[in-house]
Amino acid sequence: MPCYILTDKAQDKRFFKKTLLDPIFYETPSALISALRKVKNGQVVILDSTIRGFNKAGLKTAQLIRQKDPDAQLIMISDNASLVGQCFEAQVGFLDFIIKQDFSSAFLDRLLRAIAKANLNLRRILELRPIPIRLPHGKTSKVFDLTRVIYITTDKGTHHLFVHEADRLSRIHASMASIPDCHDSLFQIHASFTINIAYLHDYDCGTHIVTMVTGHRLPVSRLYAGALREALRWPTAKKGVPIWSSQQVAVSNPPAAVE
Structure with missing residues (x-):
């Protein structure tokens, strides 16, 4: 600098x-x-x-x-x-x-x-410092702080998504495919999951599992695995061996009530 x-x-x-x-x-x-x-x-x-x-x-x-x-x-x-x-x-x-x-x-x-x-x-x-982003919510949008968004998952059987933040759980009306376009840090890893890469702790490319700093373990679909490695410039690793681990600090507050 x-x-x-x-x-x-x-x-x-x-x-x-x-x-x-x-x-x-x-x-x-x-x-x-x-x-x-x-x-x-x-x-x-x-x-x-x-x-x-x-x-x-x-x-x-x-x-x-x-x-x-x-x-x-x-x-x-x-x-x-x-x-x-x-x-x-x-x-x-x-x-x-x-x-x-x-x-x-x-x-x-x-x-x-x-x-x-x-x-x-x-x-x-x-x-x-908060990073405000807008996520789609029906015909409108809803503002979130990206620094607190850990991952997003589908609400099965509905057209809604759950936004898992550091201290709360929010529900929005949107498609998973529309979320990654909202910010470069939001990366889809599965048809049902999008993660905030800043909260990624470990990726085992052998078992296709990511572990977030909160301890949540999420599946990585083979459809998105290659793009995930390319996005983070990860080299090819041996089967079952984690190829990257961050030094992020875990979030201690569990998600609260759904909004």
């Missing part, structure tokens, strides 16, 4: 080019802010506290960024330790304030740890 860096110092640029994978430099606050407006929220931003002799340039820039982007991960670097208090009193939400110390190994170590923490924070933000 790129790091957006505000600095007008040639020495800083040389250092970051050598130590960071994808630094993008800006010498003025206006140039940085203009660039951030063109990308999605939630970027890692490193700000030099002093730009062109103005020792509050980094802080003022951080305040402007925060007004637009509540998810931005802001890291301040400075030669002036006296600015620490001012930066954190401003309540902008800095991830860290790092004294340059002539680009010592201690500075580099702390900077890399701050960037790693920033990227972890952004991943968590994305994972926890």
Whole structure:
């Protein structure tokens, strides 16, 4: 993931080019802010506290960024330790304030740890944020949070489906064939089952069974098995041997009443 860096110092640029994978430099606050407006929220931003002799340039820039982007991960670097208090009193939400110390190994170590923490924070933000999707429901549609949909199954003998979520069970009037078109994460594995791949824990291609992180075991029809492996880029495995296992966290709350 790129790091957006505000600095007008040639020495800083040389250092970051050598130590960071994808630094993008800006010498003025206006140039940085203009660039951030063109990308999605939630970027890692490193700000030099002093730009062109103005020792509050980094802080003022951080305040402007925060007004637009509540998810931005802001890291301040400075030669002036006296600015620490001012930066954190401003309540902008800095991830860290790092004294340059002539680009010592201690500075580099702390900077890399701050960037790693920033990227972890952004991943968590994305994972926890609801993803609204519309599933067909008769002549209308019904909104669900994709991050809570585990799998969908047919209500036998009817034209309805059951949507199994983390903490509830909902019923919609729809055909199973129409569900995978609603989102790429919804993948049909059987005439009676569509799963949210994000909740897939294990697939045994020998027995044609998927296990969800909730512990539910669902059959995979031979009609869909090849497409499932291709979609997830799974290699061919020996009969009876699981070929993939995720690190998803199991959902502890069982489905409740049908809505």
